[in-house]
Amino acid sequence: MKALKALVIVTVSLFMAALAMPGCGGNPEAKAAVDQAVGLIGSSQPLLEDLLSLDARFNTLGTRFVNVEDTITEGKSLAEMALMDVDELEARYTQARDLLQEVADMKGAGDYAGYARLALAAVELELEAMALNRELLTDVWDMLDVLPLAQSQEQLSYYIGEIQRLTTEVSDLLQQGADAALEADRYYKEQGL
Numbered sequence: 001m002k003a004l005k006a007l008v009i010v011t012v013s014l015f016m017a018a019l020a021m022p023g024c025g026g027n028p029e030a031k032a033a034v035d036q037a038v039g040l041i042g043s044s045q046p047l048l049e050d051l052l053s054l055d056a057r058f059n060t061l062g063t064r065f066v067n068v069e070d071t072i073t074e075g076k077s078l079a080e081m082a083l084m085d086v087d088e089l090e091a092r093y094t095q096a097r098d099l100l101q102e103v104a105d106m107k108g109a110g111d112y113a114g115y116a117r118l119a120l121a122a123v124e125l126e127l128e129a130m131a132l133n134r135e136l137l138t139d140v141w142d143m144l145d146v147l148p149l150a151q152s153q154e155q156l157s158y159y160i161g162e163i164q165r166l167t168t169e170v171s172d173l174l175q176q177g178a179d180a181a182l183e184a185d186r187y188y189k190e191q192g193l
Contacts, residue, residue, distance in 0.1 A: 030103045030112035031193075037096040037119070044092050047085045054082045058140070068148060075144045079137045086137065090130045097123045111191040118184035125177035129170045136166040 061075050100123060103109050103116035143159035150156050 027106070027109050027112055030106055030109035030116075033099045033103045033106075034112060034116065034119075037099040037123075040092045040096040040099075041123075044089055047089050047092075051082055051085050051089075054078050054085070072144045072147055076141060079141045079144070083134065083137050086130050086134050090127065090134075093123055093127050093130065097127065111187075111193055115184060115188050115191065115193060118180065118187050122177050122180035122184055125173050125180055129173040129177065132166050132170045132173065136163060136170065139163055139166065 057078055058075070061071055061078070064071075064074070097120060100116040100120045104113050104120060106113060109116070139159055139162045143156060143163070146156070146159070153160075
């Protein structure tokens, strides 16, 4: 999960840097749509930081409470808060994606259209990661439901395996997103947008 934290920060930072550079000239409508997408992504930073905080609390969940019931209650509360953050992030990134798609399809958008296509790749990867993150949180919730009934670690092995698999997939998607954001950033700079 620590790799996930680092990649979330790197991906968001790179993508925000790629989008936040001041544009010069060009199509004002395309620039306005890109700027609006930047605002949506920039406003997501506190939600991402909250997710990282919740993740840190998840990582110490089993050590903070003596009894299983308190651990389950706290774990479900953390999962519920994280799911709310993921829902809001997904809504903002979906709006950003739609704005970037509009620019990519816009006649006369010039280099902004090329940039929007590259930025879309990063946003799409982030959205895929969010969907998997939702699935991961659902698996955590389900595991907490069966925890009181489990008589051994082996009975939880399905959930543990799924959580590990999803964590790896989310990390991979975030790395791909970081790479896509770097490519969009290079294009932005090269075109002098």
